[in-house]
Amino acid sequence: MLELCDVQSGYGETQVLYGMSIKAGPGRVLAILGRNGAGKSTTLKTIMGLLPTKEGSMTFDGKPIPRRPYDIARAGIAYVPETRDIFPSLTVRENLEIASKRFPGGDDGWTMHRVLELFPRLGERMDNGGMQLSGGEQQMLAIARALLMNPRLLILDEPTEGLAPIIVKLIHDKLQDLRTAGLSMVLVEQNFGFATSLADDVVIVSKGQVVWTGTPDAIRADTEAQHRWLGV
Numbered sequence: 001m002l003e004l005c006d007v008q009s010g011y012g013e014t015q016v017l018y019g020m021s022i023k024a025g026p027g028r029v030l031a032i033l034g035r036n037g038a039g040k041s042t043t044l045k046t047i048m049g050l051l052p053t054k055e056g057s058m059t060f061d062g063k064p065i066p067r068r069p070y071d072i073a074r075a076g077i078a079y080v081p082e083t084r085d086i087f088p089s090l091t092v093r094e095n096l097e098i099a100s101k102r103f104p105g106g107d108d109g110w111t112m113h114r115v116l117e118l119f120p121r122l123g124e125r126m127d128n129g130g131m132q133l134s135g136g137e138q139q140m141l142a143i144a145r146a147l148l149m150n151p152r153l154l155i156l157d158e159p160t161e162g163l164a165p166i167i168v169k170l171i172h173d174k175l176q177d178l179r180t181a182g183l184s185m186v187l188v189e190q191n192f193g194f195a196t197s198l199a200d201d202v203v204i205v206s207k208g209q210v211v212w213t214g215t216p217d218a219i220r221a222d223t224e225a226q227h228r229w230l231g232v
């Protein structure tokens with residue numbers, strides 16, 4: 001479904017990715033793990049057209065990933081960045097409407113009604129401004145907004161960062177529901193337990209390259225790799 005092959009990328013003169021190669025399969029969840037500064041967010045930003053690639057190829061369903069954010073969304077890839085990027089001066093309703101109007105799904109697509117069923121809490125906050133939301137509510141809104149774009153692949157950058165354990169659990173359960181429903185996901189996470197319990201496939205990134213590939217069970221059992229690459 002999504003394939004990066006030997007991608008080199010970075011920020012201006014600063015190269016960060018040195019031959020990043022990953023594959024995410026349909027209906028599967030790929031977790032990307034790695035220490036701070038390993039290049040996880042840079043990988044996602046490169047996929048999403050926010051950073052130029054210097055070398056390598058990136059395809060989605062065998063076709064080159066478009067380079068403009070709007071075209072990437074149209075191709076079926078939605079992204080929830082680390083910063084969540086909701087519109088703080090708009091209400092929850094307005095934040096959601098922007099996405100639902102631009103990317104209407106088919107009969108079985110995501111609607112306002114369906115995302116509010118998934119996150120009832122947002123329904124109670126519809127007329128609140130984005131700025132008034134808690135961190136957890138902002139994350140729910142960011143995910144809901146991404147779903148309203150009716151993606152075939154959902155990419156999430158550290159969805160649990162800074163959230164209270166009870167909210168982490170809630171987000172976990174909702175992502176598990178999406179996984180069960182067959183949504184493909186790429187999940188960048190520092191939270192090892194969260195990531196490995198949701199993932200079908202795991203890669204570990206270090207210094208802009210994949211250094212370990214396997215299943216959640218394999219990485220749970222491989223304490224040496226955990227210690228070496230994750231500092232666990």
Ligand SMILES: Nc1ncnc2c1ncn2[C@@H]1O[C@H](COP(=O)(O)OP(=O)(O)OP(=O)(O)O)[C@@H](O)[C@H]1O
Pocket residue numbers: 011014016034035036037038039040041042043190
């Ligand atoms: N805007 C930027 N300009 C220059 N260098 C950057 C920029 N953003 C990140 N970097 C550098 O790129 C490297 C990889 O950063 P990246 O954000 O991809 O790490 P990460 O794996 O997502 O880490 P974290 O777990 O802390 O989010 C780091 O050395 C970082 O300092």
Ligand SMILES: [Mg+2]
Pocket residue numbers: 040041042082
């Ligand atoms: Mg990051």
